Amino acid sequence: xxxxxxxxxxxxxxxxxxxxxxxxxxxEIRKVRLACxxxxxxxxxxxxxxxxxxxxxxxxxxxxxxxxxxxILSASDSPLIYGLSSSASEAQRKAVALADRIGAVIDSTSSxxxxxxxxxxxxVGEPTCxxxxxxxxxxxxxxxxxxxxxxxxxxxxxxxxxxxxxxxxNGRADRTVYVVDVRPTGSSKKADHFLQVDIGTDFEVLTxxxxxxxxxxxSVDIVGGVPVTELKExxxxxxxxxxxxxxxxxxxxxxxxxxxxxxxxxxLVAELNEFAKFSVIPMRGHGNVTGADQVLSWTTGYPFxxxxxxxxxxxxxxxxxxVDMLARRAADAAVIIASDPGAHFPAAAAAHLERIPTIVLDxxxxxxxxxxxxxxxTAAYGVDAAGTAYRMDNVPIPLKSVISTGRVTDEEIxxxxxxxxx
Amino acid sequence: MSERLTMVTGRTRKQAIGMHKGKDSPEYxxxxxxxxxxxxxxxxxxxxxxxxxxxxxxxxxxxxxxxxGSLPAGLVFVPMGTLVNRLIGTETMGTGMPSFKGQTVxxxxxxxxxxxx
Ligand code: SF4
Numbered sequence: 001x002x003x004x005x006x007x008x009x010x011x012x013x014x015x016x017x018x019x020x021x022x023x024x025x026x027x028e029i030r031k032v033r034l035a036c037x038x039x040x041x042x043x044x045x046x047x048x049x050x051x052x053x054x055x056x057x058x059x060x061x062x063x064x065x066x067x068x069x070x071x072i073l074s075a076s077d078s079p080l081i082y083g084l085s086s087s088a089s090e091a092q093r094k095a096v097a098l099a100d101r102i103g104a105v106i107d108s109t110s111s112x113x114x115x116x117x118x119x120x121x122x123x124v125g126e127p128t129c130x131x132x133x134x135x136x137x138x139x140x141x142x143x144x145x146x147x148x149x150x151x152x153x154x155x156x157x158x159x160x161x162x163x164x165x166x167x168x169x170n171g172r173a174d175r176t177v178y179v180v181d182v183r184p185t186g187s188s189k190k191a192d193h194f195l196q197v198d199i200g201t202d203f204e205v206l207t208x209x210x211x212x213x214x215x216x217x218x219s220v221d222i223v224g225g226v227p228v229t230e231l232k233e234x235x236x237x238x239x240x241x242x243x244x245x246x247x248x249x250x251x252x253x254x255x256x257x258x259x260x261x262x263x264x265x266x267x268l269v270a271e272l273n274e275f276a277k278f279s280v281i282p283m284r285g286h287g288n289v290t291g292a293d294q295v296l297s298w299t300t301g302y303p304f305x306x307x308x309x310x311x312x313x314x315x316x317x318x319x320x321x322x323v324d325m326l327a328r329r330a331a332d333a334a335v336i337i338a339s340d341p342g343a344h345f346p347a348a349a350a351a352h353l354e355r356i357p358t359i360v361l362d363x364x365x366x367x368x369x370x371x372x373x374x375x376x377x378t379a380a381y382g383v384d385a386a387g388t389a390y391r392m393d394n395v396p397i398p399l400k401s402v403i404s405t406g407r408v409t410d411e412e413i414x415x416x417x418x419x420x421x422x
Numbered sequence: 423m424s425e426r427l428t429m430v431t432g433r434t435r436k437q438a439i440g441m442h443k444g445k446d447s448p449e450y451x452x453x454x455x456x457x458x459x460x461x462x463x464x465x466x467x468x469x470x471x472x473x474x475x476x477x478x479x480x481x482x483x484x485x486x487x488x489x490x491g492s493l494p495a496g497l498v499f500v501p502m503g504t505l506v507n508r509l510i511g512t513e514t515m516g517t518g519m520p521s522f523k524g525q526t527v528x529x530x531x532x533x534x535x536x537x538x539x
Contacts, residue, residue, distance in 0.1 A: 012438070037435060041442025111518035119517065151433040182430060182523075183499060184492040199428055199497060200524055250432065254523040258515065285433075305518055321518025343445055343503065346510040346520050347482060365444055367504065 010039035011382035014284030014392035036153035051377035070420035076333035083339030085286035088387025091410035108292035120262035129279035136165030140241035145251015149186030206264035239275040288389035342367030379407035424530030454503030458491030474532035
């Protein structure tokens with residue numbers, strides 16, 4: 001039977017484009033309209049065949065796999081639950097409930113993307129807005145340490161660079177666009193102005209911008225490789241724009257100074273509101289990494305790196321963040337949900353996942369799944385399971401199930417593990 | 423001759439497509455097995471466009487294919503992935519975040535490993 005489903009959401013990146021059309025023949029997806037090249041694979045490369053769980057590589061019934069997972073977690077003194085960003089918020093809640101039940105540390109992929117952004121928000125606040133406001137109102141865009149042209153391919157046409165809105169009817173022509181980065185990128189080529197900063201100097205450049213906003217004069221002519229005259233020009237545009245928006249990415253969170261870079265940008269944006277309406281939006285990567293922050297924050301009070309070891313939530317990035325837990329060999333079992341730290345962590349941290357028993361929930365193959373002790377092959381939210389995800393601007397977006405495969409969701413498996421460890 | 427340069431890692435379009443195909447797919451291996459460099463750095467180090475280079479840190483070493491790119495002198499770019507993560511340390515400076523951008527690396531053309539400075 002062939003079906004056409006409209007208004008489908010792509011879960012690959014934090015744009016959560018919800019205007020796709022998917023055509024399927026039974027459980028085979030034949031065509032996806034409007035998804036970018038990064039999002040196409042979510043649907044077109046999905047293997048919809050139902051699979052049995054594996055214990056040590058051996059196919060088993062679901063009861064046995066759940067019992068094995070429960071036995072591993074019951075025997076563990078220091079379990080780690082990690083991932084969450086390609087799952088739905090319904091399952092993220094269950095993951096927190098499991099962490100609470102077994103006294104685990106729970107962390108999401110936030111800790112290796114916008115964790116420092118969360119720390120900056122806690123320190124100085126985050127003056128933000130929605131992508132709808134950007135599309136409708138923004139006449140000045142500053143992309144700092146991010147490259148949507150490679151990472152969020154429909155961000156420019158749907159929300160920012162070329163998007164047409166109520167007060168921006170001419171799209172690109174109604175906006176001035178800056179890119180600040182350490183190297184020229186696809187995004188910088190599309191900007192009106194490119195400021196190339198020396199690596200590791202974002203903080204100094206941002207501080208200089210704050211100084212210029214206050215009307216003070218720096219005692220040098222160049223900061224971080226950028227002539228002060230160019231920074232002055234940017235400040236004049238920032239102060240006189242109608243609605244400015246800064247987008248920031250890993251160029252700030254992964255470089256030296258990390259959360260201090262981000263806090264400096266957030267403070268600059270807050271201070272600009274004395275002169276013009278100005279907001280900032282972090283360019284969140286994975287489809288529902290924002291949801292992981294939301295769910296962890298509303299259930300525990302903290303966005304990532306939370307330990308329930310003492311029976312109540314404690315927050316300590318650098319201690320309860322997954323890379324640190326694994327590098328210190330502090331976890332003696334792990335539940336990995338819809339993510340691949342086996343591929344995306346520094347090798348020495350990933351190696352510890354091969355020393356300890358792992359329970360992996362994933363809808364496709366991954367490095368960490370390839371050596372899981374217990375592997376639960378799940379449905380993919382947004383493909384064969386419905387749910388909720390949070391867009392990068394913290395707007396919740398419904399995910400549809402576009403094919404019926406009968407595969408089991410993360411939420412159902414976590415529920416069964418919670419029951420089994422009780 | 424080897425030289426110490428600064429590395430940034432990041433997403434590319436091809437890396438994203440390769441990830442859907444699987445991390446053991448030729449698409450992923452090709453997309454993540456390269457390093458973009460400043461052409462003058464390449465010339466000085468005797469590295470040809472499309473040639474193999476050995477990149478080393480205290481954590482490990484990998485061989486990648488070098489391509490000339492619009493990088494400033496002294497900076498190299500490697501797509502995020504399993505290979506480059508062999509070079510990244512686990513120090514997070516109390517934040518949870520390793521140094522995926524700004525790690526110093528030693529680079530030399532393959533074949534010049536012995537006797538490199
Ligand atoms: S921009 Fe992101 S959410 Fe939109 S189609 Fe592309 S990958 Fe999917």
